[in-house]
Each structure stands twice: as C-alpha cells, then as structure tokens.
Amino acid sequence: MLNYTLRRLLTVVPTLLVLIVFSFYLMRLAPGGPFTSERPLPPAVMANVLERYGLDEPLHVQLFTYIKNIVLHFDFGPSFSQKDRDVNDVIAQGFPVTLTYGFWSAVFVLACGIPLGIIAALRHNSFWDYSMTGLAIFSQIFPNFVLAPIMVLLFTLSWGLLPGGGWNGGQWEYIIMPAVALGTSYMAGVARLTRGSFLEVMSSPFIRTARAKGLPERTIIIRHALKPALLPTLTYMGPVFVYMITGSVFIDVFFSTGGIGQDFIDGAYSRDYSMLLGLTILYSLLTFTLNLLLDLAYAWIDPKVRSKL
Amino acid sequence: MSLLSIRNLNIRFRTGDDYVHAVNDVSFDIAKGQKLAVVGESGSGKSQIAMAIMGLLAPNAEASGEVLYEGQNLLALSQSQLNRIRARDISIIFQDPMSSLNPYMRIERQLGEVVVQHEGLSRRDARKRALEVMEAVQIPDARNRLTAYPHEFSGGMRQRIVIAMALICKPKLILADEPTTALDVTVQAQIMTLLDDIQRDLNTAVMLITHDLGVVAGFCEDTLVLYGGRVMEEAPTLDLFDGPGHPYTRGLLRAVPNISDATATLAAIPGSPPNQTRPPVACPFAPRCVDVRDACLEALPDLTGSRQKRACIRPVEELT
Numbered sequence: 001m002l003n004y005t006l007r008r009l010l011t012v013v014p015t016l017l018v019l020i021v022f023s024f025y026l027m028r029l030a031p032g033g034p035f036t037s038e039r040p041l042p043p044a045v046m047a048n049v050l051e052r053y054g055l056d057e058p059l060h061v062q063l064f065t066y067i068k069n070i071v072l073h074f075d076f077g078p079s080f081s082q083k084d085r086d087v088n089d090v091i092a093q094g095f096p097v098t099l100t101y102g103f104w105s106a107v108f109v110l111a112c113g114i115p116l117g118i119i120a121a122l123r124h125n126s127f128w129d130y131s132m133t134g135l136a137i138f139s140q141i142f143p144n145f146v147l148a149p150i151m152v153l154l155f156t157l158s159w160g161l162l163p164g165g166g167w168n169g170g171q172w173e174y175i176i177m178p179a180v181a182l183g184t185s186y187m188a189g190v191a192r193l194t195r196g197s198f199l200e201v202m203s204s205p206f207i208r209t210a211r212a213k214g215l216p217e218r219t220i221i222i223r224h225a226l227k228p229a230l231l232p233t234l235t236y237m238g239p240v241f242v243y244m245i246t247g248s249v250f251i252d253v254f255f256s257t258g259g260i261g262q263d264f265i266d267g268a269y270s271r272d273y274s275m276l277l278g279l280t281i282l283y284s285l286l287t288f289t290l291n292l293l294l295d296l297a298y299a300w301i302d303p304k305v306r307s308k309l
Numbered sequence: 310m311s312l313l314s315i316r317n318l319n320i321r322f323r324t325g326d327d328y329v330h331a332v333n334d335v336s337f338d339i340a341k342g343q344k345l346a347v348v349g350e351s352g353s354g355k356s357q358i359a360m361a362i363m364g365l366l367a368p369n370a371e372a373s374g375e376v377l378y379e380g381q382n383l384l385a386l387s388q389s390q391l392n393r394i395r396a397r398d399i400s401i402i403f404q405d406p407m408s409s410l411n412p413y414m415r416i417e418r419q420l421g422e423v424v425v426q427h428e429g430l431s432r433r434d435a436r437k438r439a440l441e442v443m444e445a446v447q448i449p450d451a452r453n454r455l456t457a458y459p460h461e462f463s464g465g466m467r468q469r470i471v472i473a474m475a476l477i478c479k480p481k482l483i484l485a486d487e488p489t490t491a492l493d494v495t496v497q498a499q500i501m502t503l504l505d506d507i508q509r510d511l512n513t514a515v516m517l518i519t520h521d522l523g524v525v526a527g528f529c530e531d532t533l534v535l536y537g538g539r540v541m542e543e544a545p546t547l548d549l550f551d552g553p554g555h556p557y558t559r560g561l562l563r564a565v566p567n568i569s570d571a572t573a574t575l576a577a578i579p580g581s582p583p584n585q586t587r588p589p590v591a592c593p594f595a596p597r598c599v600d601v602r603d604a605c606l607e608a609l610p611d612l613t614g615s616r617q618k619r620a621c622i623r624p625v626e627e628l629t
Contacts, residue, residue, distance in 0.1 A: 204408065205403060205405060205408040205409045206408060206409055206410055206411040206412070208365060208403070208409070209403060209409045209410065209411070209471075209474075210411070211363075211365055211395070212363055212365060212395055212396065212400065212401045212403075213395060213396045213422065213423050213426065213474070214391070214392040214393065214394070214395030214396045214397060214423075214426060214427060215392070215422065215426055216389070216392060217388070219422075219426075223414075223422070224411055224414070227413045228412070228413055301413065302412075302413065303412070303413065303458040303460065304412065304458070304460050307458075307460075307461070
C-alpha cells in the first residue's frame with residue numbers, strides 16, 4: 001500500500017510538468033496580454049512594464065524561469081493584475097475559504113445523499129421511494145446558478161434567516177448557503193446512485209446467504225450490504241469533489257466568499273498569466289490528491305483491489 | 310414423526326397480471342437423518358421448495374400449504390421467528406460458491422457470525438469454532454486461511470467453506486441446492502464424499518436438490534422426481550434406478566450418458582418444459598410422454614403406491 005502510494009506520488013512530477021507546459025503555451029496563444037487596454041500604453045512604458053515582469057524574454061525562457069522559481073522557491077510569481085500581490089498570497093488567502101465550504105458541501109452531499117438513497121431502497125416502490133426519486137431528479141436538474149439566487153431570495157430577502165453573502169471568517173451562517181447551493185445537485189446524484197446500488201446489492205446471492213444465516217435485517221444491511229453498496233458512490237464522489245472545488249467559481253462570485261474562484265475569473269479576464277497557471281496547478285494537484293485518496297479508499301473497502309496494489 | 314413434513318405446498322409467482330405456478334400440491338416427508346434427493350429439470354420448482362423452507366422466497370411469491378418443521382408451520386412464522394431456525398436447525402448450501410460468499414468480509418467473520426448470532430459466542434470462541442469447521446471440511450492450512458477473503462480460494466475450496474458455514478451450528482437438516490453444479494467433475498466427487506462423511510458424523514438429514522442423477526445414485530437413499538412443479542415419483546433410490554415407475558423418470562434415466570458407448574448420440578426427452586402460467590389440470594408431462602393416453606390429458610393423476618409412489622394412471626407393465 002505504501003509502495004503504491006509512493007509510486008503514485010512519483011507520477012505527479014511528470015504529469016504536472018506536461019500540464020504546466022501545455023497550459024503555458026495555450027494561454028499565450030490567446031490574443032491580448034495583461035497590459036493591453038483600449039488606450040494603448042506609450043511604447044516606452046509598455047517596454048518597461050514587460051521588462052519588469054519578464055515578459056520581454058522569449059517564451060521558453062519565461063517558462064523555464066517560471067518552473068525554476070516554483071522548484072527552487074515554491075514561488076508562483078507575481079500577479080499581473082493585482083498590484084503588490086503574488087499568486088502565493090492569493091492562494092493562501094482564497095484557497096482555505098473555498099476548501100472550507102467545499103468540505104462542508106461534501107459532508108452535506110454524503111450525509112444527506114447516502115441515507116436518502118438507503119431509505120428509498122429499503123422502502124422500494126413506496127411513497128418514500130417515489131418522493132425521494134422525484135426530489136432527487138428535481139434537484140439534479142437545478143444548476144447551482146439557479147439554486148443560489150432562489151436560496152438568497154428565500155432565506156435572506158424573504159425570511160432574513162441567513163446572510164446573503166460574505167465570509168466573515170467562516171462562521172457557520174456564512175457557510176450554509178454556499179455549501180448547500182454547491183452540493184444539492186450532487187447530493188441528489190449520490191442519493192439516486194446509492195438507491196440503485198443498494199437495491200442491486202440487496203438482491204445479490206451473498207445477501208441471500210446472510211439471510212439464510214438467520215441474521216437480523218439490520219445486521220445484514222450494516223455488516224453485509226453497506227460496504228459494497230457504497231462502492232459506486234465512492235467512485236462518483238472522486239470527480240465530484242474536484243468539480244465541487246473547481247466548479248465553485250460561480251459560488252465564490254455569487255456569494256462573495258473571497259474564495260479563489262473569484263481570482264480565477266478575474267485572472268482569465270485580465271490575462272493574468274501567472275495567476276491562471278498557478279490556480280491551474282493548484283486544481284490539478286487537488287484532483288490528483290483526491291483521486292489518490294479515492295483509490296486508497298477503494299483498496300480499503302475491496303480486498304480484491306487491495307491484493308493487487 | 311418426521312423431521313420435516315411438507316403438506317400440499319403450492320408456490321406461485323406474480324408476474325404482472327399473470328401467475329407462474331412453480332410448485333403445485335407437493336407433499337413429502339424427511340425423517341431425522343434421512344437423505345432425500347429432489348430431482349428435476351430447470352424450472353421444475355425444486356429450488357423454490359428449498360427457498361420456501363428457509364423463508365427466502367422472492368417478494369412476488371405466494372406460498373400456501375404447510376411446511377411443518379417439528380410440527381411447526383414455517384410458512385406462518387415471522388422473519389424474526391424464522392431467524393431462530395435458520396442456520397441453527399435448518400441450513401442451506403447454495404449452488405454457486407463464487408457468489409454466495411460476501412467478497413468484502415474475511416472468512417472467519419462470515420463463519421463466526423453464525424455462531425455469534427445463534428449461540429451467543431464471543432468473537433474469540435466463534436473464531437475457534439470457525440477453525441474447527443474449516444478443518445472438518447478439510448481446508449488445508451485452515452488456521453492461516455481464516456483471515457483470507459473468498460477470492461483467495463478456489464471454487465472447490467469456496468464450496469467447502471459454504472458447507473462449513475451450513476454445518477457450523479450442527480443443524481438437523483441441511484438443504485443442499487445443487488451444491489456441485491458450479492464445480493468441475495473431480496471436485497464434485499470430493500464435495501459429495503465430504504457431504505456424505507459429514508452427514509454420517511452429525512446424523513443430519515439432507516435434502517439434496519440436483520438435476521444430476523449420477524450424484525443422486527451414490528448419495529441418497531430416497532429420491533423424489535419433480536416435473537412442472539409436481540411430484541412424478543417418489544421411491545427408494547435403488548428401486549427407482551432399477552425400475553423407474555413413471556415415463557418421465559424413465560426418460561431421465563435413459564438420458565444419462567453411457568461412458569462405455571462413446572459413439573451413441575445422447576438420448577433426450579422430446580418437447581419442451583411445460584407452460585406454468587396456469588395450474589396444471591392434467592398430468593404436466595403428458596404432452597411429452599411417449600405412453601400418453603387420452604385419459605392422461607383429462608385429469609390429474611394421484612400419487613399412489615406405498616414403497617414406490619408414482620403419479621401415472623398407466624400400470625408400470627404397460628410403459629415402454
């Protein structure tokens with residue numbers, strides 16, 4: 001297991017390298033630059049600015065300097081659009097925010113989705129099952145950019161229960177709406193997936209064996225059915241975690257949480273190369289870590305996978 | 310008094326607006342320590358009888374009649390009442406050892422949980438018992454293999470584990486539902502020998518469900534032949550093999566391949582299994598029977614006879 005983890009970690013380096021090179025050149029292919037504006041700067045000023053940020057050098061030299069700074073100093077460079085801030089600062093400030101409500105959103109997804117799915121499966125083809133499935137489909141088709149304004153309309157403007165935005169150091173009132181708005185459609189997905197896989201597992205031969213042993217139904221569900229029934233959910237959750245963090249761009253903007261989503265958007269508008277590249281690297285590291293954790297969790301649950309690691 | 314007594318058992322399955330009548334008016338007894346084979350082709354209802362005894366019929370099944378175990382009608386019991394009988398008094402060996410073990414649990418836990426449940430043993434004592442049964446079913450190096458998972462065993466070894474699981478509480482009746490069908494022939498023989506030894510040690514009654522007459526011949530003293538969910542014939546196995554009293558049994562025995570005559574084409578019973586969407590009103594085998602008479606198509610034959618019971622209106626001497 002440790003061996004496998006180390007092997008996986010080693011593959012990060014080449015993967016990231018390829019990713020950086022590709023993203024770097026792709027961004028530069030797009031027309032415009034961080035300092036183009038409607039009223040062009042005088043040529044002398046422009047040359048000065050470009051020189052200051054090292055943009056006057058040939059592309060491959062810039063790329064090399066960028067990578068060198070990351071490797072040697074863990075420095076992702078200065079922001080081209082936000083004066084006096086560098087990318088490290090931005091990440092240090094915004095990432096904890098995104099991660100915090102992303103985490104609570106994931107907790108919400110699992111803590112509501114799994115029980116809902118199991119209840120629906122246990123009450124198969126009953127009123128509960130149909131209402132749960134109906135609710136799940138309903139919330140799955142609601143994208144977060146529709147749900148978020150509706151929530152603000154209800155909980156902030158109509159009932160005055162929750163603040164409509166801001167972060168305030170991450171107090172729970174400020175976390176609830178971003179987390180729920182971000183997670184609802186995934187929660188519905190998890191509920192439907194869990195329902196389906198639970199039904200399938202409950203009709204499998206080894207559950208029949210467990211019944212023939214005279215075990216009470218509750219023991220059968222918890223001891224025999226839960227683990228295998230959650231495997232598909234686990235597979236689904238891996239990419240979902242990543243979508244939730246990266247897809248939180250809208251939530252960051254809408255609720256003004258101060259998360260990195262806002263910086264990502266601003267960076268894209270203003271051709272803030274180093275910001276975009278830095279955040280891309282951050283997102284891919286996150287993807288990588290979550291996938292690794294997911295695979296390890298898989299091995300923990302499934303002995304067949306474990307023996308192959 | 311017999312250990313298990315099945316009286317007029319009917320099982321039907323609801324499929325949309327129709328019913329499939331899988332088991333029709335079946336009655337038989339199993340005495341303490343008796344080995345009874347239940348033989349029939351796929352769809353003859355043999356497995357469903359076992360499921361009805363265990364209370365494991367599918368949700369769309371309706372069972373009527375009586376399944377009396379020590380005088381108690383199992384069909385009338387609740388799930389929690391049945392749970393006190395399952396595995397402790399009556400256990401079952403399923404056909405496919407590949408899928409009937411939980412792939413996510415260690416063997417010792419899967420074996421041990423049975424005695425923890427029924428005898429209230431501690432985990433440690435349960436492990437000891439698990440080891441005992443693993444050794445009883447001759448799993449080599451059992452002590453070290455207790456912590457293994459099912460996928461780490463071969464098919465034959467897995468079926469031994471399933472058997473171990475079925476006998477860990479020393480039940481009075483074991484239902485073996487095609488225990489060797491999923492295994493290759495040499496392993497089949499080993500498993501049947503093992504079952505035979507265990508049966509003798511514990512003096513457990515066994516109901517062996519199979520479509521393999523070869524397996525029956527060496528193992529069970531009595532045989533029950535099912536067709537279309539009805540009993541065609543019930544007799545001591547030797548009598549049945551010597552002088553089958555029902556045209557269906559005769560057809561089955563003729564279909565057993567003969568190893569000394571490799572050139573012969575395999576004999577088969579012409580026709581296809583009956584449509585069971587209606588309960589039978591005449592002999593279900595009549596449409597395929599070589600000795601059929603008009604009367605066969607008009608009324609249900611009774612199961613008659615004392616030692617060798619048969620459900621056929623024609624005298625044995627007249628059969629081809």
